[in-house]
Amino acid sequence: MELDHIGIAVARLDAALERWQPLLGAPHAAPEVVASNRVRVAFLSAGATHVELLEPSGEGSPLEKFLAERGEGIHHLAFRVPSVDAALAEVVARGGRVVDRAARPGARGRRVGFAHPSAFGGTLVEFVEVP
């Protein structure tokens, strides 16, 4: 299963871009607000995979809680799958918990879905549909 990207939680996207650009170069596109997650994101290339920098967007973003509890740092791993619905169902079939029961709209116009961190021993796993 291919790694699509690594999500890194940041307090301020501008400051984070300055920090990472010496390693990874400029972002692919202007930052995008992902309304369903209340985050604003930018993607940088890292070989065949990407780093997604995420800052909270709007009141009550789930990312605010993460930042308050753990500070800035790696937030999730996202893997490419042909079907997000099937990948989530497989996690459930193995006895794992999921955040999303079915795919929903994510960044870059992709369908995405999250397993619960407990399903992978504390690592938050996202599935990204790449048909």
Next chain:
Amino acid sequence: MELDHIGIAVARLDAALERWQPLLGAPHAAPEVVASNRVRVAFLSAGATHVELLEPSGEGSPLEKFLAERGEGIHHLAFRVPSVDAALAEVVARGGRVVDRAARPGARGRRVGFAHPSAFGGTLVEFVEVP
């Protein structure tokens, strides 16, 4: 800069392998003890990159402190560089802190070196020399 692997801290390598193998398949090789870091590791493929599962090996492993404070989860990101010494020097030149001033022996017979998490806003970054 290409992502070489994502390091995930785990309490027990056997249990972690069972959890990740449905997504990523079997490890490349038998687990390896990396004496310089007091960890025991296994690598799984994730497309062009890898997931490295790390468990503490021996008393006083730095990973024990991480697990006690944060629990199991994503521990570091490792990028491929032509020279670890040069990559570490660049971090220092930009005003960042480093854990290692020069390359040292890492897993898979590679030369590696770590920046300090503060250099990348809370993310522990490793450089892996791939000549």
